[in-house]
Amino acid sequence: MAFTALDALREGYEVYPVVDAIGGTSAEAHRAGLERVIRAGGQPSQLGVAGLRASARLGSSAHRR
Secondary structure: OHHHHHHHHHOOEOOOOEHHHOOOOOHHHHHHHHHHHHHOOOOOEOOHHHHHHHHHHHOHHHHEO
């Protein structure tokens, strides 16, 4: 998740990583990746799948700054 989110932030997208849907090789790796995205401007969310579906319906151009 971290590298994809960081790339999207560089491209000007707003990023909302869904923290309850992210896996990792360990709890420490999960926290480190999430912290890196937050420091870069990502806004963590716990919306889950319903929030992702609603966001997808808005289209990708709606998520640009």
